[in-house]
Amino acid sequence: MDLPKRIVGNWKMYKTPEETKKFFEVFIPLNLKKTSEVWFAVPYVDIAFAKEAVAGSDIEIGAQNVHEAKEGAYTGEISVEMLRGVGASFTLVGHSERRRYFQEDEAKISQKIQRALEGGLSVILCVGESQKEREEGQMKEVLTRQLIGGLKGISSMEKITIAYEPIWAIGTGKAAIPEEAQEAHAFCRKCLSMLYGEVVSQTIRILYGGSVSSENGSSFLKQNDIDGVLVGGASLKPEEFARLANI
Numbered sequence: 001m002d003l004p005k006r007i008v009g010n011w012k013m014y015k016t017p018e019e020t021k022k023f024f025e026v027f028i029p030l031n032l033k034k035t036s037e038v039w040f041a042v043p044y045v046d047i048a049f050a051k052e053a054v055a056g057s058d059i060e061i062g063a064q065n066v067h068e069a070k071e072g073a074y075t076g077e078i079s080v081e082m083l084r085g086v087g088a089s090f091t092l093v094g095h096s097e098r099r100r101y102f103q104e105d106e107a108k109i110s111q112k113i114q115r116a117l118e119g120g121l122s123v124i125l126c127v128g129e130s131q132k133e134r135e136e137g138q139m140k141e142v143l144t145r146q147l148i149g150g151l152k153g154i155s156s157m158e159k160i161t162i163a164y165e166p167i168w169a170i171g172t173g174k175a176a177i178p179e180e181a182q183e184a185h186a187f188c189r190k191c192l193s194m195l196y197g198e199v200v201s202q203t204i205r206i207l208y209g210g211s212v213s214s215e216n217g218s219s220f221l222k223q224n225d226i227d228g229v230l231v232g233g234a235s236l237k238p239e240e241f242a243r244l245a246n247i
C-alpha cells in the first residue's frame with residue numbers, strides 16, 4: 001500500500017507529565033524526515049501535556065483505553081468526550097494487557113469501539129494470539145474471533161486501524177519473525193476483506209507490535225501487509241523512537 005507508514009508509541013504506565021514534556025523537548029527536533037505518521041498513546045494524565053508539546057507538528061496524541069459508556073457513575077473511569085476534551089484523537093482498544101489484567105472481552109471491546117467512533121475518536125484495535133494458542137495451531141481461529149467479535153456492530157472502518165500483536169512477542173525482546181508476522185497480517189486482511197470487502201481490506205492499516213526496535217523495525221515495515229508498528233519499550237526513549245519514525 002502506498003499510504004505512509006504509521007508508527008505508534010504505546011507508553012503503557014510510564015512517564016509523568018514532567019517526563020512527557022522532557023521527552024518531546026528531545027523528540028520533536030529529531031523527528032526530521034516526516035515520511036511516516038507518528039502517533040503516541042500515552043497515560044490519560046499526560047495527554048494534555050503531550051498535546052501541548054507537539055503543537056504545530058503532525059503528531060497525533062491518544063489514549064490507551066476508554067470507557068464504553070457516554071457518562072455515568074463509573075468511579076475512576078474516563079469517557080470519550082473527556083479524551084476529546086484534552087486533545088486525544090484516538091485510543092487503543094483491546095490491548096492484550098487490558099484483556100489479561102482487566103478482563104476485557106470481545107463484547108466490551110466492541111462497545112468501546114462503537115462509543116469511541118460515535119464520539120469522534122479513531123481506534124487502534126489490538127489482536128493477537130498467545131504462545132499456547134500459536135503452538136496449538138489456533139492463531140487463525142483467535143484472530144478471526146477477535147476481529148469478528150471486536151468489530152461487531154461497526155459498519156464504517158474508516159477510522160479503524162488494526163494492530164497485530166502476538167502476546168508472546170510483547171515486552172519479551174523476542175519479536176516475531178517478520179515473514180511470520182506478514183503471514184498473520186495477510187490473514188487479518190483476508191478476514192477484513194470477507195467482513196468489509198476488498199476496498200476496505202486494502203486501505204485499512206494493519207500494524208505489527210511486539211518487541212519492535214529501531215534495529216528490527218525496517219524488516220517489519222518492508223513486508224507487504226505491514227503498514228506500521230505499535231511500539232512499547234522502544235517508544236520510551238526519544239532517540240530510539242525517532243530512529244524508528246525516520247526509517
Ligand code: PGA
Nearest residue numbers: 170171210211231232233
Ligand atoms: P513492546 O510492547 O514493544 O514493549 O513489546 C508493544 C505493545 O505492547 O504495544
